[in-house]
Each structure stands twice: as structure tokens, then as C-alpha cells.
Amino acid sequence: MLNLAPEQVGAAAVKAAAASQPEATLLIEVEGVRKTFPGVVALDNASFRLRPGTVHALMGENGAGKSTLMKILAGVQPPDKGVFRLRGRDIALKSPLDALEQGIAMIHQELNLMSYMSVAENIWIRREPLNRLGMVDHGRMNQMTRDLLQQLSIDLDPESNIIDLSISERQMVEIAKAVSYDSDVLIMDEPTSALTEHEVSHLFRIIRELRAAGKGIIYITHKMNELSEIADEVTVFRDGRYIGCMQTERLERDEIIRMMVGREVTDMFPKEPAKIGDVALKVQGLTLDGVFSDVSFEVRQGEILGVAGLIGSGRSNVAETLFGVTPASSGSITIFGKEVRVDSPQVAMAQGMAFLTEDRKDTGCFLNLSILENMQIAVLNDDHMTAGFVRQKAINELCENMSATLRVKAPGLYERVENLSGGNQQKVLIGRWLLTNPRILILDEPTRGIDVGAKAEIHRLVSRLAGQGLAVIMISSELPEVLGMSDRVMVMHEGRVTGILDRSEADQVSIMQLAAR
């Protein structure tokens, strides 16, 4: 039922769209794009078309390839292969600047403005009007900015510094900057993610004006309800492939969701049955001000609680708070019946918690240290010390056994971790935590960016650990992984728990409906 041939649905929609629109008027036409990163195919045979005077939404799960395609379009990254046409003309973008000069402007998710320079300076950087002495003519530059802002009905002082502006005002500056280049194509990557409702309506008003002026706007979003409000067409990507394109007038919400998630679940490793024991971790009303609020759930021994949600939904923040990295503002954490104030990772570890962080390179590995140094760091406690000296021989043996058990592929324990593959790095980090003999294991994206073989091994391992009575919390952006592994699935959306589904009632559609409401 899940795989109700979304490809066919999509194909029909594309034909309809293509038939109604002769190709010559297309603003952007992209065909057969492929882009690989080490170990990952981000885009495979992707295509996309944009008509002038439309807002074209781009949807897909995390990692579907939307952002990669947009980065290629904006000249940030070159494609491995593929055809790009701008107004019917083949283009090969060399740099973001090149894209800008060709008329494609991207408004980045992380805003790229210079904080301590004025609005005008930011907009006209590199193109400042000069006076006869070759110096920047600030008066003229400010006037040009005022004209530009007025044209877009944006109310901002050209001389105010970026640092003093709100997020939405900064976005307006980015938009004005894009328009100042006379761009025909504007790419917006989740522009409303940080805006209030009022600011969103302002943004939409500006978008509509740009549309009326004949610009093409590519609008990446996760929010379903924005589609009908602002978009004319929507294209869906999944796993780096083009799935379908349809007019939003004829849009059905469930259909979009099915197009986004409909992938085979057969290659996933299912969780082995495990004896579900006592409640290991009980969380009530956990809140971190401004990030997430009122999160309540419990995990039992032998159970795997999957946590789903889009990026920014607060999943990882909850994990960090549970582990004491960012202590909670309010709420309670009860571990095996005892309420604990977890205000540092040390406290969490003393309670038998272990936390595999989301970003292997940023918060996991000590890249320039050896496998041994990476593995042993969490167990350098009094059990492994004699008179202040590390009992290195004993620890070496522990680490050697752990590497063997986890099948870390490396020439030896003294190999630097930066020379290992992603999968092996991940195994080393898992080994670090298993050495602490945890009772509660928190895994944040345990299989992100690692190859299929290592993925299956990690799934098997996690399943076996649960079988031995560990309580496991597993955050993952990959729905099949969450569905295959979890006994229950907790779904988060914008800092709140929107539902906890039992294994029997959880499927991709039900999860996405809770995650992308």
C-alpha cells in the first residue's frame, strides 16, 4: 500500500506539466544530473524544470538531494555530469559569482551577510558606486539601496548594521541583494524556518511580487501547508532521484507524502525479538527553553525507541539534554526509578548512559589520535588506574577485543582514526561507549554517511545489544531504519513530541504526517 506506484503518479503529472508548457519558455531545465560525495551518491539522474513567473516548491526527506541540486544550480558545487539550461542555453557554472552574474541567486539557509557592515554595504559589495576620486560614494549607494528596498516594499534603513537586524530582516536583505543582481532565478532554502507567522506573511508578499515580475523562485521547504499558500508547482525528490512534479492546485497531501517516502523497506534489518524489561529511563515534561518543550516518554530495558522528525525538530537537542551536554530548563529524568539531575555528561555516565553523537567528526572522533586513544577515553576512570598511571596493557587488551568484536577494519590500534572509513570510525565510537558498560544507549544518526555493509552490521549490533537488555534510544532521519529497528517510534516536530507510535501502527506515512504537519 505504501508503494502505490508513486513513480507512475509522478510521471503522469510530469507529462501533464510538460504538455501544457512548451519547452522554450522554461527558465531552468536540468536533466540527468549526477553528484557523488565520497561514499554517497547524493544525486542520481535528477531532473528539474522551472517556468518563469512561478514559485516552484522542492520537497523531500532529509538527504533526498534537494540542497545538493540547489548548490549545483547556485554554482557552489560542480556536478559530476548532467545538462543545465538557462533559458534554453547550456550553462556550466564555475562559481557562486558566476551563477549570480548569469542570473541565479541563492538565499542560503545559513545567511551569508557580514554582521558589522551596513545593509547597503552588504548589498553592493564588490559593486560599490565610486566617486571621481575612486572612493566609495556612500550617499549614492544608500540612495540606490533605498530605491531597491522601496521597490520590494521592504522597510529598512540602508545604513543600519546587519548585526542589529532580526533574522527575517536579514533575509529581506539577502532577497534585496539577489534582486539587485537582476536575477531571474531565486533559490530559497527553507526561508521560513526561523520566522514568526507575521514575518512569514511579509516574506510571502515579497515572493508574490517577485513572481508577478516574472522571476522564477525555487522554494525548498518541509512544510506542507506552505505549498498551497505560496507554490504553483511542486517537485519531489527521494534518495537523490526525481520522483515527480505536480501542480499545487491538484495537490493531495497524502500523495506528496507517499512520493517522499515510498521506498522499499525490504533491505532493512529487522530488530530481533527481545525481552522487554523494567523502565530504564522515564522522561517527564523535559524542556530546554527556546529549543524544545514538554517532552515526555519512557524506554524499557530491551526496547529500542526510535525518534523521528525532520532536521530542526529538536530530536538531537533532546538527546544532548538527556546526556547533560545542555542541561534542561525544567522537567524530570528518572533512571531506573531514581530521579537524577543530569547537569553534565559525567553525571549521565555515572548513571550508565552512553551517547553516540550525531556528528562523528565534530563531536565524536579525535581525528588525529589513534583508535586506542579514541576508544579508551571514556573509561579512563579509577578501574583502570594504578597510582595515577593508566593501566595501558589492560586497556589495550579491552580495546583490542572490542575492535575484534565490532570488526573494526584497520591495520592496528595505533592507526589514526582520520585514516579510517566512516563506518569504521563509527564502530570505534560505539566501542568507546560499549566499554563503559552502559545501561541506556542513546544513538544519534548511528548510520549516517556510512556504507551499506557497515550499516547492516551496526543494525545487527544494536539489535543484539537490546536483546541483552540495554535500553536504546535511536534517532534517525532514515524512516526505513527507524521502522525496521524500533519497538516504538517517537515523532517530533518543532520542539514538541507530536506522537509516539507502536511498531504495529507506525509506517512511513503515519510518521511523516506527524513530522511534517
Place this chain on the structure above:
Amino acid sequence: MAIANTGTIDKLDKGPLSKFRIPAEARIFMVLLGVALIFEILGWFLVGQSFLANKDRLLVMILQVSVIGIIAVGVTQIIIMGGNDLSSGSVVALTAMVSASLAQTSEFGRAVFPSLTDLPMVVPLLSGLVVGLACGLLNGFVIAKTAIPPFIATLGMMVTARGLAKWYTEGEPISMLSDSYAEIGSGITPVLIFLGVAALFHVILGYTRYGKYTYAIGANRAAARVSGINVARHMVLVYAVGGLLSGLAGVVTSSRAVSGQAGMGMMYELDAIAAAVIGGTSLNGGLGKITGTVIGVLILGVVTSGFTFLRIDAYYQEIVKGVIIVVAVVADQYRQRHRRS
């Protein structure tokens, strides 16, 4: 959790415990030999004698850099942790002043503290160490508790400690120190202290939790925190130890000169950092060895005494030293880049 024993033991495809690599220190040692050899050859040509075959010269050479060496050991561990310390030279001056003021003899009419003369040697020694420790602690607290970069925090300490050293006697040097205090810096004692400190910290950094945590924080501070290391506390500790060693260097300096002067230790911090960097310690943290620093210190020593030996102006000495420092860092970055690919 008994996972370690339950898995199918698919023996780690082992090979030798470590792929054979030339250790970084060996390369630096080659540089030391190379530099020494250049002076040896130039020596035969320019002044007609051997540079190396002279025990006294070699001893003086090491003696000259022993104080720098003690500081360099302290700053090496700070840099490995991802920090930096610009204050060590000024701390040398401050501790030199304080400990000298407590080491004066009563024969001297104008002692700083007339009632505190003829004290046993241990009093000035310990007070010097305490002053150094206090400066280091303060550095550590400021850096760990605020978000300001170590460069700025220790720059502040550098200026402040130098000011305190001058204020202490309103710029007057302190002289007439006891014979027992003068013992600390006499003969080859400074060399022994330097080598002792180096050996001690070689062991501490390699084999204790203190050392492991220092490398881990330098390699990845966020990961260290999530691994359960109390990062803030360890940072305070490492800076405090750095300050303690600067204090020790201050005591040795004033003892050897048998006086305390507010101008002592000028620019020592830069020589110490240079020695660490030449010795292969990465300013990005997480990488470095005391053995490398010792060789780095010796390279500085060879350059200094080599130019003296050749009777060439001291100006050239500084020019060459500057070039060596930059070349060492460029080589370090080159190495880092090529390791990654």
C-alpha cells in the same frame, strides 16, 4: 554488558602493531643535527676549530636554553590542549622578584623585607612556585569560564605580571641573595632541572589520565566533553601547571643571576612557543611531544651559541631564528595536509 565476550571473534586484521613510520621527533632530530653540522663546517672554515668537539661549549649551550626549556615544557602541554600562553616570560619576572625578595641576606641594609631575611632556601623557592601557580590558575580560570581566546587572556596576564614585577620594588633590582638560594641556579643544576622536568612531563603526558585528557581536549574539545571529561576543570589545571613551571623558571633565573630584576624573562614566552612549534607541536592542538620540544629547545640553543662561536653579529642570529620558526610551522602544516589526503 558482556558484549565484548559474546561477539564472534573475527580477529582484527592486525599486522604489526603500528605501520612503521619515521616518528616526527626523528625528523626534528635530523634538523638539529643538520643545523649543528652547518656550524661545524662553517667553524672549520671561518674560525678554524670544531663547534661540537668542545664539551664546555655544549654545556654552556644547553645551560643558556635551560630556562626557556622549562617554560617550553609547560607551554607545550598547553598548546597540545589547544591553548596558548603568552604570559610565561612576565611570570618569570614576577616570580624572580618575589622569590628574590625572600632570599635576601641580613648583611644587606636595604632588604625589601628587613624582617624576612636569612630565610631557609625552601621559602623563596616555594613562594616562587606559588606565585607562578597563581598566575597560571588565573589564566586558566579566565579562559575556562569566559569565552575569550587564550591569546587575549594570557596577553593580559603578560602585561599585568610584568607591571606587578616592576611595581613590586618600583623598578629597583633585588640583590644580595643568600648562598643557599644561589645554589638552585649554579653550575649545571638548571640543566638537570630542565631535563628532569622534561622527563617527568614526558611520562605524565604519555601515561597518565592528565596526559590523555590534554591530548583529547586539544584534538576535539566537543568530543572530549561528550566523552565525560570535565573540560573546564582540566583546562584550569593545565594552565596552572604551565604557570607553575614558569614560576620554577623564574626561581632558577633569579638564583642564577643572584638577583631579581623586573626585566627578566623578556620575550621568553615567544622562544618557548617557538621551541614547541619547531619540535612538532601543532598550534591546532592534539599533537605534540615533549621529546620534540626538547629537541626544539636544543635547536634554538645551537643557533644562539653557533653564531656566538662564529663571532657573527647577534642580529643575524635573530634573523635566522625567525626564519627557522616560520619554516617549522610551514613544514608542520604541509605535513598535516599531506597526512589527510
